[in-house]
Amino acid sequence: MDTGIRLALTLGQISAVMVAVLLTVAALTLLERKVLGWMQDRMGPMEVGPYGILQPVADGLKLFFKEDIIPAGANKLMFSLAPILSLVPALIGFAVIPFGPDWTVDVGGVNFKPFVITDINIGILYILAFASIGAFGIILGGWSSNSKYSLLGGLRSAAQLISYELNVGLSIIGVLLLSGSLSLVTITNAQAGGFWNWYFFAFPFPQAVAFVVFIISSVAETNRTPFDLPEAESELVAGFFTEYSGMRFAFFFMAEYANMILVSCVATVLFFGGWHAPFEFLQGPESWHWLTGMIWFTIKVYGFLFLFFWLRATLPRLRYDQLMRFGWKVLLPIALGNIVVTSLFAYIFPGN
Amino acid sequence: MKLKKWVKTLIFYEIALGMKATLSHLLHYKPITLQYPHEKKSLPSNYRGMLALLRYDDGTEKCVGCDLCEAACPSRVIRVVSAEVPGEPTKRYSKEYYMDMTRCLFCGLCVEACPVDALGMTQEYEWAVYDKRQLHLNKEQLLAIGDRNFPIREKRLEFQHPNVAYFNVGFKELPQKEV
Numbered sequence: 001m002d003t004g005i006r007l008a009l010t011l012g013q014i015s016a017v018m019v020a021v022l023l024t025v026a027a028l029t030l031l032e033r034k035v036l037g038w039m040q041d042r043m044g045p046m047e048v049g050p051y052g053i054l055q056p057v058a059d060g061l062k063l064f065f066k067e068d069i070i071p072a073g074a075n076k077l078m079f080s081l082a083p084i085l086s087l088v089p090a091l092i093g094f095a096v097i098p099f100g101p102d103w104t105v106d107v108g109g110v111n112f113k114p115f116v117i118t119d120i121n122i123g124i125l126y127i128l129a130f131a132s133i134g135a136f137g138i139i140l141g142g143w144s145s146n147s148k149y150s151l152l153g154g155l156r157s158a159a160q161l162i163s164y165e166l167n168v169g170l171s172i173i174g175v176l177l178l179s180g181s182l183s184l185v186t187i188t189n190a191q192a193g194g195f196w197n198w199y200f201f202a203f204p205f206p207q208a209v210a211f212v213v214f215i216i217s218s219v220a221e222t223n224r225t226p227f228d229l230p231e232a233e234s235e236l237v238a239g240f241f242t243e244y245s246g247m248r249f250a251f252f253f254m255a256e257y258a259n260m261i262l263v264s265c266v267a268t269v270l271f272f273g274g275w276h277a278p279f280e281f282l283q284g285p286e287s288w289h290w291l292t293g294m295i296w297f298t299i300k301v302y303g304f305l306f307l308f309f310w311l312r313a314t315l316p317r318l319r320y321d322q323l324m325r326f327g328w329k330v331l332l333p334i335a336l337g338n339i340v341v342t343s344l345f346a347y348i349f350p351g352n
Numbered sequence: 353m354k355l356k357k358w359v360k361t362l363i364f365y366e367i368a369l370g371m372k373a374t375l376s377h378l379l380h381y382k383p384i385t386l387q388y389p390h391e392k393k394s395l396p397s398n399y400r401g402m403l404a405l406l407r408y409d410d411g412t413e414k415c416v417g418c419d420l421c422e423a424a425c426p427s428r429v430i431r432v433v434s435a436e437v438p439g440e441p442t443k444r445y446s447k448e449y450y451m452d453m454t455r456c457l458f459c460g461l462c463v464e465a466c467p468v469d470a471l472g473m474t475q476e477y478e479w480a481v482y483d484k485r486q487l488h489l490n491k492e493q494l495l496a497i498g499d500r501n502f503p504i505r506e507k508r509l510e511f512q513h514p515n516v517a518y519f520n521v522g523f524k525e526l527p528q529k530e531v
Contacts, residue, residue, distance in 0.1 A: 039374040043385045314370045 005110045013117050017094050025257040026056040032309050039313040066246035071146055074243065078144035083244065083251030086137025089130040090258035096123035097265045098185045100275050100293040115275075115290065116185055123184040124176070127266060128169055131221065134259065135161040138223075141252065142240035153239025156229045156320065160220060163327040164227075167217035170335035171210045174342035175199045175270045178207070184266075188274035195278035200271040205345035210338045211271045213331050215307070218263040220327070223256060224308055226315035229323060264304035265297075272300050395475050400458045402476035403451060404498035405491065406469065409505040413495065414470035417446035424465035429456045449491035454484055474501035 030045065030053065037044030045052035070079055100115030113119060120126060135158065142154015178199060179187045191197050199207045220227035229239075241252045268274060275293030277283040284292045318326070360366070386393060395401075406414050417434030435447035463471045474497060481487060489497075 035378070037383075038381050039378045041377055041382065041384050043383045043387070046387060310371055310374060314374045315367065 002110055005108045009107060009110065009112050010117065017117060018091065021091060021094055021258060021261060024261055025254050028257045028305060029059060030055050035306065035309040036313050063246055063250040068246040068248065071243045073146040075144040078140050082137045082141030082144060083248045085140060086134055086255040087251045089134040090255045090262060092130050093127040093262045096120055096126055096184050097269060098188050098274055099297055101289045102185050102189055119183060119185045122182045124172060124182050132165055134255065138240050145243035147243050149237045149242045150240050157223060157240060160227065160229060160323060163324060164217045164220040167213055167327060167331045167335050168221060170339060171213040171217060172270055173339050174207045174210045177342050177346050178202060178204060184269050188269055191273040192276050194280055195273065198271065198273040204349045205342045207271060209334060213335050214267060217331060218267065219308065219311060222259040222263055224260065225312040226318050227323060228317060229320060260305060260308055261301065264301045267304055268297060268300040399475050400460050400473045402474045402479060402497060403456065403494065404472050404474050404501055405449065405494040406472050406498045406502055407495065407505055408508040410508055413445065414468050415446045415449065416468055417444045418467060420465045420467060421462035421471060424461045426459060426461065427455045427457055429453065430462060446491065449494060451489045451494060453479065453487040453489060469506065472498060472502055476501065
């Protein structure tokens with residue numbers, strides 16, 4: 001009985017989060033085009049529905065009814081596996097993100113946390129691990145297409161993801177040192193009480209530098225401009241998904257946007273206090289925390305997503321050697337230095 | 353100087369500058385887009401659009417079948433088959449008149465060349481078709497284009513003998529009836 005209730009609750013939670021994430025992906029495809037258009041003195045999509053708000057529906061329908069082409073000489077198994085390998089790790093990371101307060105509700109004798117699917121004690125490690133698996137999808141997709149553009153895109157993304165994943169991992173260690181936990185719920189709870197408690201500003205050593213490293217590295221990890229070398233459309237047609245069409249292409253596309261959302265969620269949770277409001281009074285009374293918490297979380301995540309679009313509208317693409325040099329010679333030492341300084345401060349001011 | 357450069361690099365000065373520029377475009381959003389099928393640009397009066405054959409105000413064709421447009425055309429768009437008006441041996445007309453608009457480059461030389469102003473350039477430009485053969489126009493189609501674009505027609509000069517192929521250009525200095 002307990003197992004049944006737990007299963008039903010968890011499945012309900014998973015489907016709620018999935019629907020929310022996929023709806024956000026759909027919204028992002030439109031928002032990105034709109035924001036880019038506005039920044040470039042254009043209008044963006046205007047035809048489908050009023051002000052083009054139904055564009056994601058039209059895009060989805062188009063991709064759904066498009067012919068699914070498998071190129072001659074492609075490895076059929078890997079070719080069809082790659083989009084799934086790319087999308088699933090991007091979606092699976094949301095399992096450990098706390099979207100709201102850390103409440104435990106008793107439903108028919110089952111302890112149930114309504115705002116986080118599962119609070120595992122290695123949450124951030126789990127996200128990083130699955131983000132690395134996402135790279136396999138890109139590399140396999142590039143390799144199995146039997147096309148030189150795809151292969152070059154896949155190779156580039158392999159090198160890029162490995163280099164920048166390291167920086168992501170190292171930049172968050174400062175936060176982990178200060179919070180003393182890998183669980184995202186614990187990290188969020190440690191940042192309660194106002195924006196000065198967020199790890200971006202936190203007392204022993206503000207993690208602002210680490211945050212900058214994290215954001216740059218995660219832009220690189222999600223293959224977004226200015227680090228979009230794997231899919232550089234002016235150099236490699238479309239990079240690793242050159243040969244993909246229809247729903248398989250849509251999977252890669254959704255994976256990219258889901259990764260963006262995931263990275264924004266992680267940045268929010270680690271550096272900007274998760275669902276906590278910048279001031280205590282903005283959070284409202286205790287019983288309203290679930291609503292204000294979700295609202296604040298959404299605002300912060302959309303802020304980061306806007307930052308992604310903003311960067312894309314502003315910056316040109318890096319050259320490949322610049323990318324590598326920047327990752328290994330600039331970001332890596334900064335991240336390492338941040339760890340050293342943070343651990344020193346954490347030692348001098350224990351208990352914070 | 354070196355220090356200043358370093359500080360600028362550290363605080364992402366150039367990136368911040370660029371991002372400020374893009375943000376200012378977002379905040380002062382003034383799109384330069386023309387929503388084409390819904391909004392259309394107003395064309396200049398001398399716009400060189402679709403070609404058309406014209407008529408006099410009594411409904412007779414202006415074209416006298418002189419072939420000068422065919423000779424003037426640089427891309428061989430026009431083909432004229434000239435013939436005598438039946439029963440009027442001094443007067444000619446274009447029995448058949450074809451334009452292959454797939455080749456036309458809208459230079460307007462045929463209009464310049466026409467001695468009787470029988471050709472006109474309209475303001476029409478939406479001539480995309482699914483079948484190229486729809487752009488091979490015959491005389492009736494060209495006259496129809498002229499009819500719908502030039503509702504006010506030129507008057508036939510009163511002293512022109514109906515049996516004479518009359519060239520407007522040769523008699524500029526003679527008094528002409530007001531249009």
